[in-house]
Amino acid sequence: MPSVDRRRLLIRAAALAAGAMAPAGWTTAWARTRLPENPFRLGVASGEPAPDGVVLWTRLAVDPAAPAGGMPPEPFEVGWEVAEDEALRRIVRRGRTIAAPEAGHSVHVEAAGLKPDRPYWYRFTAGGHASPVARTRTAPSPGADVRRLRIAYGSCQKYESGFYSAHAALAADDPDLVVFLGDYIYEKAATADGVRRHPEEDCLDLASYRRRYAWYKADADLQAAHACAPWMVMWDDHEVSNDYGNDQDRSDPDPALFLKRRAAAYQAYFENMPLRAAVRPMGPDMRLYRATDWGRLARLALLDDRQYRGPRPCDAQSRGKFIPKACPERTDPARSMLGADQEAWLQAGLRDTSATWNLLGQQTLMMEIVTPDGRVSNDGWDGYAQTRRRILETWRDAGTANPVVLGGDVHCFFAADLALEPGGKPVASEFVGGSIASLGRSKEIVRGMLALHPDLKFGEGDIRGYGRVDITPDACRVTFRGVENALVKDSPVRNLAAFVVEAGETGLKRA
Ligand SMILES: [Fe+2]
Structure with missing residues (x-):
């Protein structure tokens, strides 16, 4: 920003400062860092709940549609506070951090020293403004005898395809944890037939990915879903590029060029998600696969099946993404959808677990789907049948307790x-x-x-929505929640179907 404009902004900021609401005791830092407009237009979020803490996230933007969120290219001080009550009377942790332009003015605070298995409320302050107050919670202590866990999970929120009534309903469900399984953004230019538009550019560099996240995150329903509970997030392809795998784009540009794009996309993803600083990307690499425990009741492992996968099998014989079922590369034991390191990590976790329920969060439908003419997709698990078989064999042979898979990507409700x-x-x-x-x-x-x-056992592709999982030591109940009409705002949400898996028994039943 030219310095004259900058000075004008500061003068305007000073004039408006008198009207800004500052909480008592926070005036010194604020005097140095005023912003004329509310910088919390992208909301706040929390994630990665642990027994003693949680990640708190925000990203400053005064204008989500503007380059860099309309923020001047300089660091801003951000205050944060965590309280035991919604009115923020009993504050237990507070601190300050910096929202730097190099990080897209995002902050990732690891609030530690909290008590296990209880709700907390938090907010940020910056530029003379306070963010909304949001709720989060800590995970139970390791090995704790937890009686219930409610997870809401979703995926695939193409902005121009519909409104986010599913998010509003998900927030009203009061989940302990929200799991998002990818396609948080879509990278392409907006299509003309959508019900709403975002800026039309293709996301190809850091500035355009940042702008796309800002546009999505300005949605009030999405913000409500982030404000209701901590999230655990995993990406799929559209956070980078349609159907990409490893260093390969579907449209086959030079891998070195694609890795530059992947680095920009991963950086923007990190900046916009409530993730720990330890997973911050290094160039095109970002270790996102991880697991979290909910006392003794449940373990959730989240798989990254994009970053490390082997080349798409039998690509030369593919029609679109469909290849003959007999493609030998599908079953070649030397190949993997997860890469050797992640697969070893997953396999160890499936063998060495004392959780009653072992949940696997991953991007797509895991079962084999064959087309009427004998073809399978080479983009999902069917392209990497050997990786799927190794996981199923471990579940069977190691006796992993009560494995349940949660998926996204295919834009349908499926139970199998x-x-x-x-x-x-x-x-x-x-x-x-x-x-x-x-x-x-x-x-x-x-x-x-x-x-x-x-x-x-069940399929529904016409209706948008999300899944709700209620886990007790005895059963895992999954309810599919359908939006009546996602093409209009504030549409009601109803139960589409419900299923139960009883502890100690395999196979789902209609509930
Ligand atoms: Fe999707």
Whole structure:
């Protein structure tokens, strides 16, 4: 910003400062860092709940549509506080941090020293403004005898395809934890037929990815979902580029060039998610796969099946993304969808767990889906059948307690049993929680899938929404929540279908 404009901004800021609301005791720093407009237009969020703390996130932006969120290119001081009550009377932790332009004016505060298994409320202050107060919670102590856990999970929120009534409903469900399984943004220019528009550019560099996140995050329903509970997030392809894998873009540019784009996309992802500083990307690399425990009741492992996968199998024989089922690369044991390090980490976690429920959060539908003409997709698990088989065999052979898979990506609600051979004894069950906004598959296609696959127990591709998981020591209940009409704002949400997996038994039942 030219210095004359900068000076004008500061003068305007000073004139407006008298009107800004400052909480008592926070005036000194504020005097140095006033902003004329509310910098909390992207809301606040929390994530990565641990027994003793949680990550608090915000990103300053006075104008979500403007380059750099309309923020001057300089650091701003940000205050934060955590309280035991919603009115912020009993503050237990507070501090200050810096929102730097190099980090897109984002902050990732690791609030520590909190008590396990209880709610907290937090807010930020910056530039003479205070953020909304939001709720978060800590995880139970390791090994604690926890009686219930409610998870809401979603994926695929293409902005121009619909409104976020699913997020508003999810927040009203009062979950302990929100899990997001990817496609938080879509990277392409807006399509003309959408119900709302974002800036039209393709995301190709850091500035454009940042701007896309800002546009999405300005949505009030999405902000409400972030403000209701801590999130655990995993990306899929559209946070970078459609159907990418490792250093390969679907449109096949030079891998070195694509890795530059991936680095920008990962940086923007980090800046916009409530993640720990330890996962901050180094160039095009960012270790996002991880697991979290909820006392003794549940372990949730989140898989990154994009960053490390081997090349798409049988690409030369593909029609679109569909390849012959007999493609030998699908079953080649030397290949992996997760990469050797992540697979070793996952396998160890599946063998060495004392959790009653072992949840696997991943991006897509895990069961095998074959088209009527004998083809499978080479973009999901069907392209990497050997990786899927190794996980299923470990569940079976190690006796991993009560494995349940949560998925996204395919823009449909699906409930299925997972077996080593189609129609065999279930080893686990999986539940794909629809899409928040992205358009799905027709009734006809889903009906055809159900007819061909007896392990697929439920499918719905016409309706947007999310999944809700209620876990007790005895059962895992999954409710699919459908938005009546995601093409209009504030549409009601109802239960579409519910399922139960009983502890100690494999296979899902309708509830
Ligand atoms: Fe998607």
